[in-house]
Amino acid sequence: MDKDSIRQQIIDLTVQKIRTNGSAEISLRKITKELGITTGAFYKHFKNKSELFMMATKKLSKQVYEQIYPDIKDYQKQPHSSLMNLGKDIIYLFNSSNHVMSFLFFNNAALDSYRDARIGAEMPFLSITKSIIAAALKTDDTVLINTTFIQLWSFILGYGMLVSKQVVKIDEKLMNDTLRKLLEEK
Structure with missing residues (x-):
């Protein structure tokens, strides 16, 4: 999977979760687990949760x-x-x-x-x-x-x-x- 694809998947899953339950329950751990990537991999694509948001x-x-x-x-x-x-x-x-x-x-x-x-x-x-x-x-x-x-x-x-x-x-x-x-x- 290329870098841009993973980044877009993280954004898309975050948007999906916001649509379903709002943002209060969004955790990086849950996002990364659902996508099958490590938390370290998340930080290769985003500085922090604020940048993702x-x-x-x-x-x-x-x-x-x-x-x-x-x-x-x-x-x-x-x-x-x-x-x-x-x-x-x-x-x-x-x-x-x-x-x-x-x-x-x-x-x-x-x-x-x-x-x-x-x-x-x-x-x-x-x-x-x-x-x-x-x-x-x-x-x-x-x-x-x-x-x-x-x-x-x-x-x-x-x-x-x-x-x-x-x-x-x-x-x-x-x-x-x-x-x-x-x-x-x-």
């Missing part, structure tokens, strides 16, 4: 981006409706794929992507969100884009978590009204 975050970001892209592909022409669709898609994904969404937004690698624009640029899902916000606001003012991003992201992720924990039911009117108000205030 960064790669899993990038892969999941790309997968979610590809899943929601049909609803937002015309964002340059229709940025407001694309942003509404994006928000709804995220909330529905929290409802149907809670482990993935929780990992994608709240693991340390994902949190680093919010703090560091270079890392964030490698996350297609995060990048497209900021591009849609810029198009909706018709600006390239990074302060305004980032402020709006924080407000929208806070609502979408908070509401998505409430839905995933069955605290509230999905209410599209609430989602539409809230997202519209957040954009209109700009």
